[in-house]
Amino acid sequence: MTVEVARGVNPLRDPADRRLNRIAGPSALVIFGVTGDLSRKKLMPAVYDLANRGLLPPGFALVGFARRDWEDQDFAEVVRDAVKQYARTEFREETWQQLQQGIRFVQGEFDDPQAFRRLRETVDRLDVERGTMGNHAFYLSIPPKAFPVVAQQLLDSGLVDDNADDDRWRRVVIEKPFGNDQATARELNNALEAAFPADAIFRIDHYLGKETVQNILALRFANELYEPIWNRNYVDHVQITMAEDIGVGGRAGYYDGVGAARDVIQNHLLQLLALTAMEEPISLSADHLRAEKEKVLAAVTLPEDLSVATARGQYAGGWQGGEEVIGFLDEDGMNPQSTTETYAAIKLEINTRRWAGVPFYVRSGKRLGRRVTEIAVVFKKAPEHLFGQTSELGQNALVIRVQPDEGVTIRFGSKVPGYGTQVRDVTMDFGYGHAFTEASPEAYERLILDVLLGDPPLFPRHEEVDLSWQILDPVEKFWAEQGGPLEQYDPGSWGPPSADELLARDGRVWRRP
Known part of the structure; x- marks a missing residue:
């Protein structure tokens, strides 16, 4: 299924936000x-x-x-x-x-x-x-x-x-x-x-300039459909993924000592988490947006036992997409004893009334199954007393695709045609590419214009950066104490086995985008 909107009209653009109609x-x-x-x-x-x-x-x-x-x-x-x-x-x-x-x-x-x-x-x-x-x-x-x-x-x-x-x-x-x-x-x-x-x-943070990231605010607060269910009463968990299908390549010198968590989770993914979990701001002004994001980051907590709440690994050599690729430790200029992770997954919780008890799983990695960045809000499973014996009931999910195929997918159960009452999951899809004739501006266009205009809503201030490091520093310290060697995972896979175990302990599984 696809979602159709009026051609040439952008209903998601906030009428009060005219940054791309203002001349510097x-x-x-x-x-x-x-x-x-x-x-x-x-x-x-x-x-x-x-x-x-x-x-x-x-x-x-x-x-x-x-x-x-x-x-x-x-x-x-x-x-x-x-x-x-x-x-x-x-x-x-x-x-x-x-x-x-x-x-x-x-x-x-x-x-x-x-x-x-x-x-x-x-x-x-x-x-x-x-x-x-x-x-x-x-x-x-x-x-x-x-x-x-x-x-x-x-x-x-x-x-x-x-x-x-x-x-x-x-x-x-x-x-x-x-x-x-x-x-x-x-x-x-x-x-x-x-x-x-x-x-x-x-x-x-160029991710904040992407049209789909800004659409999170429109999706949540311009639609009465989602707000009543955007909380712990209906949401089972949230997965935020940034996956790349390439290795570090010529960035080996920079990447060693930085790793997936510092490179991506501390900034991009925690910003996505804040936008997903924040309360409705008073306005879309910089001060009001930043205040709500900072409240979320200040409420993020880590489980006490980081050994069962985190996973990390390094990609090994092997075959990916019909091409033989080398492992992380064999990249040109890489320290063969490096304990820098190319895959990181962390379980977080947000200690607010809206999200108490709902885990947020964030993950990032290189040499994974495909290039994709997405936010998946997974809802609680429906009771099976009506359809349980004849159906494959899954969990409803709303997936915000940040890249590369920008859009939104809703997964829900539907009756299979024919006799009986068998139910299977289907999807309803909205994609920017086929819904609008107007092309989205490149993220850096929007951000450079905002700098020249002095319009800062899309730029995190120091308090957000400080809170993000406050979340990640204990994880980095724990990993440093654990040392190495790190668990290896096959190129083209979705990470090390410990990442699957992280969710399996909670009775959940990672999405395979």
């Missing part, structure tokens, strides 16, 4: 780390797509900062190549010519004060030439260890000193990971707040 004011975006994959594949194409949609002002400026010996025109060619390869909108020469006029490049090292003086001279000229009016956003697409150095250089060079004019703004954007644990996250936050006010620090 005069501003410049300075990207540190423009030679990296994130900048090339996501950031520069997103800037072009915003310009192509008419959401950037004519005088917008894009500045790159890196060690390369480039002139402005060299950087412009790099941007053009990235746009032609990765932009989601059609390439239009008139859009490109307008954007190209504001492209500049500054060569330098992060620890070089002279380079930051050149950067200030560049943006000061852009204020005059392009009318950017002193409004500058600094996107740190660089390793987190460099954040404090760059923040201090921006402060020392006067690039973030906006006390002279209250009408202009300075903002900084940072990518995850936000620290390696609660202590380092706090150190990082202190270093950033030494240069920027707390409300000028934008922590990007």
Whole structure:
């Protein structure tokens, strides 16, 4: 079955939320780390797509900062190549010519004060030439260890000193990971707040920019159908999954010592959990949304015995999809004694009236059966006194598919055609791809525009990050005490046997997306 909606109409878009219909004011975006994959594949194409949609002002400026010996025109060619390869909108020469006029490049090292003086001279000229009016956003697409150095250089060079004019703004954007644990996250936050006010620090979690993630709020609070059953009286448990069918590849050096839990659960999956479990906010403003998410994270508890409430493992070598692949410990540059997990599963509980006694199972892994991110709200099983002997009664479920096939699936029981009263599970499906003619903007488009608008609902503040580490730190400490070697699992499977045992102890099974 499929769900049909009116073509060309988006009933899920909040009429009060017009971020993608608002044009950013005069501003410049300075990207540190423009030679990296994130900048090339996501950031520069997103800037072009915003310009192509008419959401950037004519005088917008894009500045790159890196060690390369480039002139402005060299950087412009790099941007053009990235746009032609990765932009989601059609390439239009008139859009490109307008954007190209504001492209500049500054060569330098992060620890070089002279380079930051050149950067200030560049943006000061852009204020005059392009009318950017002193409004500058600094996107740190660089390793987190460099954040404090760059923040201090921006402060020392006067690039973030906006006390002279209250009408202009300075903002900084940072990518995850936000620290390696609660202590380092706090150190990082202190270093950033030494240069920027707390409300000028934008922590990007690109999952929060995905249309399907934002649809969680619409699904829950714009439909009277779900709210009465969205609680412990009807929900048996919740599964939140982020699975990848690839290995660590060239990221082995970064991934070793980080692992699946720090890389994904601490940020992406706990954000999904908070959106799934939160109470209805007073409004969709940043303060109200963040307040409700923080209440959820503050109420999350871990079972006392982490040995039966967590599972972890590493993918082994073998065959996957007709291709022979190597194991995690055999990846190029990997420590063969590594105890870093490529699969992690954790059982959590939320100590609130709505969710008391309902387990939330979060899992993430590499080299699994398929690439998928989803939230499955599994409801309690119906009594079998009417259909139990002749039917295969399962549990109703509402599954929110975040990627790759964005949409929502509802699983329910239906009578099998013919004589008798046999019941089997069927599904009703809604997919963005076939329900709307309007294409969803790429997550980074939405997030970059929000930075330029100063609209922060989709960005977690430091309190959320702190609470997330408070949840994960005891798990990481427990795993560190356990040491290794770690349990191995076959590529293309759904994780180690201990993960299945984690749910089997509770009389449940993992979904196989």
